[in-house]
Amino acid sequence: MCSLLAVMMSSISIGSLGEKISFRSHGEGSPLVLLHGFLESSLIWSDLEKTWSRKRQVVCVDLPGHGASDVLAAEHGMELMAQSVMTVLDHLKLSQVELLGHSMGGY
Numbered sequence: 114m115c116s117l118l119a120v121m122m123s124s125i126s127i128g129s130l131g132e133k134i135s136f137r138s139h140g141e142g143s144p145l146v147l148l149h150g151f152l153e154s155s156l157i158w159s160d161l162e163k164t165w166s167r168k169r170q171v172v173c174v175d176l177p178g179h180g181a182s183d184v185l186a187a188e189h190g191m192e193l194m195a196q197s198v199m200t201v202l203d204h205l206k207l208s209q210v211e212l213l214g215h216s217m218g219g220y
Contacts, residue, residue, distance in 0.1 A: 122175070125204050127197060128185050135181035136174045136201045140166030144207050146198065147173045150216025154180025157215065172210070174201050176218070191220050 124133040137155065145165060147158040155173035162171050175182040177189045177197050186193060194217075202210060214220070 122181050124181070125200065127200050128183070132177075132183035132185050133181075134174065134177065134183070134185075134197050134201060136172060137162075138170060138172045138205055140168070140170045142169040144170045144172060144205075144210040146202070146210045146212045147171065148198065148212065148214035148218030149173075149176065149179065150214075150218050152179070153215070156180065170207075172201065172205065172207070174198055194220075 121137050121139070122135045123137065124135040126132065127134045135155075147155065147162065149155055149157050155175050158171075158173050162173055165171050174197070176194050177183070177185040182197075185197070202208075
């Protein structure tokens with residue numbers, strides 16, 4: 114299942130040099146954004162994502178420097194992580210979402 118989900122990743126340019134943030138979005142309904150922890154990727158949500166996307170729009174983001182997303186800066190602080198997630202949500206035209214984070218993703 115992980116390789117199938119990796120193929121479905123989309124990305125958007127976020128940095129001045131065209132760096133990419135990767136994400137998946139599927140399903141319909143109330144948006145739920147899933148954020149992984151430090152040294153992980155959005156693939157930690159694979160099993161839950163499949164179930165939850167039957168009733169909701171599920172958005173999984175690979176935070177900067179993790180998974181399929183590029184490194185954006187020498188340091189990836191919480192503000193940069195939050196800005197990256199907001200860029201994805203703006204791209205998807207989502208203004209109200211529920212967030213679920215594990216470890217660093219919960220910050």
